Amino acid sequence: MDPSKIKERIGRFRILVIGRANAGKTTILQRVCNTRDNPEIYNCAGEKIDPAALKASRERGLHDIENEMVFQSNPGFVFHDSRGFEAGGDSEFDKVKAFIASRSKEPRLKDQLHAIWYCIPMDEESRSFTQGEIKFFSQCDTGSIPVMVLFTKFDALYDVAYKQLKKKGTPWKDAKELALKHAEESFANGPQLKFLKDVRWPPKCHVCLPNMDKDYAECGPLIKRTAETMDNEVLQQLFVSTQQTNSELWMKYALER
Secondary structure, three states, X not given: OOHHHXXXXXXXXXXXXXXXOOOOHHHHHHHHOOOOOOOEEEOOOOOEOOHHHHHHHHHOOOOOOOOEEEOOOOOOEEEEEEOOOOOOOHHHHHHHHHHHHHHHXXXXXXXXXXXXXXXXXXXXXXXXXXXXXXXXXXXXXXXXXXXXXXXXOOOHHHHHHHHHHHHOOOOHHHHHHHHHHHHHHHHHOOHHHHHHHHOOOOOOEEEEXXXXXXXXXXXXHXXXXXXXXXXXXXXXXXXXXXXXXXXXXXXXXXXXO
């Protein structure tokens, strides 16, 4: 099916982004949409929300998960944000669970939720799983909606590995070169992946995202893995059609079709 016809039929690719505060969610979305600008926010009626009103609402502790975030640099995406999910309380968890269930029942594909990105930061203060994360993967059945875990701030593990190697007496130059491999090997055998493997509702896959705040940040692995999680061919083509600047991904799926 022609990409333009897919967009006309389905609209935009819809993603729920979950994660605790300071997980780097906005930075990742900016990278995916190739911009430094903040998104425009729309309510469920499609009306644009005044940033001042939105800020006042946040200061009062209010947040509507139905609000849609759209980056003008890539309007092929619409994002929903879950805020304050780290504490493990019932209120936000119930909102997320109800939102997923509601979107799963939407009769039109364009109104359904197409993917979930769950962001878990790997900096020193945030490395352990929170009660909110444990609760989500233990109790939330997302049905056919694929869940991906995004391990954000992954470069923090490079610093940890470098310090460990230096402590063992490795020369600083060698430690710097070995840190990346050492960090990835330690992570592969660490508690995070073991936890996700053993939970009742495991994610479909994960991706590690280092240095997302840098100008040279690369989100190609996230795009590639997300496309691979799509069991629905039409949704897969819709997702690929959002990648105007990723000619390699375009070519891969064009050849497969």
